[in-house]
Amino acid sequence: MEEELFLENSYETSCETFIEEINENKVILNQTVFYPTGGGQPFDTGILKQGIDEFKVIKVKREQDKIVHYLEDATNLSVGEVTAQINWDRRYRFMRCHTLLHVIAGHLYNKFGALATSSEIYEDNRARIDIQFEEGIPETYFSSMEQEIHKIVEENHMISTRSLPRKEVEKIPGSIKTVINLLPKSIQTIRLVDISELDEQACGGTHVKSTNEIGAFSFTKIKNKGKNTKRIEMILND
Numbered sequence: 049m050e051e052e053l054f055l056e057n058s059y060e061t062s063c064e065t066f067i068e069e070i071n072e073n074k075v076i077l078n079q080t081v082f083y084p085t086g087g088g089q090p091f092d093t094g095i096l097k098q099g100i101d102e103f104k105v106i107k108v109k110r111e112q113d114k115i116v117h118y119l120e121d122a123t124n125l126s127v128g129e130v131t132a133q134i135n136w137d138r139r140y141r142f143m144r145c146h147t148l149l150h151v152i153a154g155h156l157y158n159k160f161g162a163l164a165t166s167s168e169i170y171e172d173n174r175a176r177i178d179i180q181f182e183e184g185i186p187e188t189y190f191s192s193m194e195q196e197i198h199k200i201v202e203e204n205h206m207i208s209t210r211s212l213p214r215k216e217v218e219k220i221p222g223s224i225k226t227v228i229n230l231l232p233k234s235i236q237t238i239r240l241v242d243i244s245e246l247d248e249q250a251c252g253g254t255h256v257k258s259t260n261e262i263g264a265f266s267f268t269k270i271k272n273k274g275k276n277t278k279r280i281e282m283i284l285n286d
């Protein structure tokens with residue numbers, strides 16, 4: 049499998065790498081900074097540079113354990129060295145949104161034992177998360193929730209990652225509340241994302257370093273989504 053540099057350092061915007069395979073407009077690299085769609089986070093876009101030529105990366109997907117970079121046009125690209133560079137503005141907004149979703153899920157788990165059932169980040173600064181609550185949470189709580197989340201974000205919690213054997217992770221309460229159940233049994237090492245004093249969660253996405261980097265956001269809608277489930281919709285405001 050190619051090396052996935054975004055797991056080590058989500059702030060790395062480019063890397064020197066080597067093309068292993070070109071198949072029509074699809075390219076496989078031996079290491080990459082490009083995040084493929086997954087876990088509710090959209091793919092990165094950007095360019096591959098070879099000599100004086102630039103090739104637009106328009107989509108990135110994980111296919112059979114490989115990260116496949118779809119180019120707008122791979123004519124004139126040849127197997128060999130290349131510089132991979134992501135569109136940082138786009139990625140950073142996804143990192144902010146993604147981290148915000150962790151904060152919301154972590155807080156509501158701590159407060160109510162609520163579980164995130166799914167989440168999605170969109171390309172236009174919006175995101176949503178579905179949270180399953182036990183019965184008995186007053187509706188009035190939801191009107192104060194945005195203020196509570198803002199307060200936590202402003203407390204500036206640090207975010208870090210570590211990888212542990214699956215058996216160890218399964219012993220940590222709360223860490224397996226969503227993602228791990230979807231991971232195939234064959235995956236024996238799990239990456240955990242820790243937001244200090246708030247949450248630790250299995251996740252393979254990209255995150256900011258501290259919650260104040262999430263910046264300005266607001267909740268746009270909180271609505272019922274089936275029995276005991278709320279959908280919280282939000283937007284980054286800059």
Ligand SMILES: [Zn+2]
Nearest residue numbers: 146241251253
């Ligand atoms: Zn994550």
